[in-house]
Amino acid sequence: MATIRQLRRRIASVRNTAKITNALQLVAASKMRRAQERALQARPYAEKIQLVLSGLASAAERGEDIAPHPLLVERPVEKVSVLHITPDRGLCGALNANLNRSTGTFIAGHEEPVQMVAVGKKGRDFFMRAGVEIAAEFTELGDYPSELETNAISRLVMEDFIEANVDRVYISFAEFVNTATQRPVVKQLLPISPPRMEDEEEAQEYRQDYIFEPSPEDVFDRLLPRYVDMLVYEAILESAASEQSARMVAMKNATDNANEIASELTLTYNKARQEQITNELLDIVGGAAALEE
Amino acid sequence: MPLTIEIVTIERIVRVEENVDVLIAPGIEGQLAILPRHSALMTTLDYGELIFRRSNAEESFAVAGGFMEVRNDRISILAEQAEAAEEIDVDRARAARARAEERLRELQQRGGDQGEADMARAQASLQKSLLRLRVAERRRRAPGAPRPGG
Numbered sequence: 001m002a003t004i005r006q007l008r009r010r011i012a013s014v015r016n017t018a019k020i021t022n023a024l025q026l027v028a029a030s031k032m033r034r035a036q037e038r039a040l041q042a043r044p045y046a047e048k049i050q051l052v053l054s055g056l057a058s059a060a061e062r063g064e065d066i067a068p069h070p071l072l073v074e075r076p077v078e079k080v081s082v083l084h085i086t087p088d089r090g091l092c093g094a095l096n097a098n099l100n101r102s103t104g105t106f107i108a109g110h111e112e113p114v115q116m117v118a119v120g121k122k123g124r125d126f127f128m129r130a131g132v133e134i135a136a137e138f139t140e141l142g143d144y145p146s147e148l149e150t151n152a153i154s155r156l157v158m159e160d161f162i163e164a165n166v167d168r169v170y171i172s173f174a175e176f177v178n179t180a181t182q183r184p185v186v187k188q189l190l191p192i193s194p195p196r197m198e199d200e201e202e203a204q205e206y207r208q209d210y211i212f213e214p215s216p217e218d219v220f221d222r223l224l225p226r227y228v229d230m231l232v233y234e235a236i237l238e239s240a241a242s243e244q245s246a247r248m249v250a251m252k253n254a255t256d257n258a259n260e261i262a263s264e265l266t267l268t269y270n271k272a273r274q275e276q277i278t279n280e281l282l283d284i285v286g287g288a289a290a291l292e293e
Numbered sequence: 294m295p296l297t298i299e300i301v302t303i304e305r306i307v308r309v310e311e312n313v314d315v316l317i318a319p320g321i322e323g324q325l326a327i328l329p330r331h332s333a334l335m336t337t338l339d340y341g342e343l344i345f346r347r348s349n350a351e352e353s354f355a356v357a358g359g360f361m362e363v364r365n366d367r368i369s370i371l372a373e374q375a376e377a378a379e380e381i382d383v384d385r386a387r388a389a390r391a392r393a394e395e396r397l398r399e400l401q402q403r404g405g406d407q408g409e410a411d412m413a414r415a416q417a418s419l420q421k422s423l424l425r426l427r428v429a430e431r432r433r434r435a436p437g438a439p440r441p442g443g
Binding site: 038041042044045046052056147209210212213214216218219222223226229230233 | 299304
């Protein structure tokens with residue numbers, strides 16, 4: 001049975017923990033809002049480039065004698081690269097473990113040798129220990145990575161692909177479903193499979209009615225790398241939002257748990273205190289009774 | 294029907310504007326002016342100044358490459374980078390110009406061909422700072438335009 005003093009000390013320590021996790025929760029909530037705001041700002045560009053690219057994919061169909069853009073080339077797969085995006089920090093519940101497991105399963109399912117471009121410390125550390133070849137790493141991107149920083153990543157990946165060091169590139173990141181749910185996903189990044197226009201009429205319009213300067217092929221070729229830049233930026237942004245929301249939820253749970261423990265301990269403490277007072281009273285009453293006799 | 298324009302970059306929505314009378318953009322094959330009822334067009338953009346006018350006002354932007362789509366009087370500009378004239382920090386642009394010029398001088402003195410990539414980079418940043426200064430200057434001279442900072 002814990003003494004009263006021990007109980008008091010534990011209650012204070014649990015309350016302190018609750019204060020810290022509560023502060024972390026508030027910080028994560030505000031960072032999450034900002035990350036979501038940034039994702040919203042990036043939406044129009046993403047939608048537009050997708051639309052134009054899908055329209056152009058059919059318009060810029062070339063003859064068989066012209067080589068396709070290097071980012072579209074399908075090669076027999078001899079080496080695979082995975083762009084693995086994780087947070088730099090922990091305290092975000094099961095997010096890191098889930099991400100690493102998802103990528104790990106993906107790598108294990110591949111017969112070809114796999115190299116990794118790691119974004120974020122948690123993924124890098126995990127796969128370094130697992131003995132996966134880390135071709136490059138990008139850490140400390142901060143809570144709000146800028147396009148300039150993510151472009152460095154996408155350019156490196158594209159270069160690797162164009163130089164045929166790798167024949168296929170996948171991107172693995174935490175998809176932001178909602179505040180409570182983040183889903184690890186692995187998608188193919190390169191070679192690009194350009195989005196196709198479903199509406200045949202609209203595609204037709206691109207084929208016939210547009211004036212292209214300098215030419216449809218040229219516009220298409222310039223759009224492709226920007227499309228990859230955009231995909232990488234979007235994935236990293238989404239991961240950032242996922243990280244903050246996972247942290248917010250984890251810290252909320254931690255705060256709730258700490259408060260629960262604190263109230264249980266307070267109950268025990270009050271009982272113990274009551275008991276002590278009763279015992280003291282009994283002593284005094286007993287002593288007085290003994291004196292009277 | 295007047296034009297609706299939308300300037301976006303990967304990172305943000307720079308500007309959405311309606312009721313524009315004319316847009317002048319730095320197309321890759323020379324400047325082009327877009328008036329209402331322009332036919333559908335898709336072009337790549339060069340470094341340069343993008344201007345739009347409506348009855349009595351004019352606004353300009355510094356644009357560093359990208360794409361422009363014109364369709365049914367809606368213009369979408371997917372810029373690599375874009376900045377409205379009033380967003381441009383003139384002091385910073387001046388400092389950037391000075392830095393780029395300094396760097397160019399340095400590289401020229403050293404000579405040799407190993408610095409070709411550096412040279413190109415320095416030239417690009419010089420170009421960029423000059424463009425931003427030009428756009429900021431124009432805004433200051435524009436009649437009726439509110440002065441930055443009141």
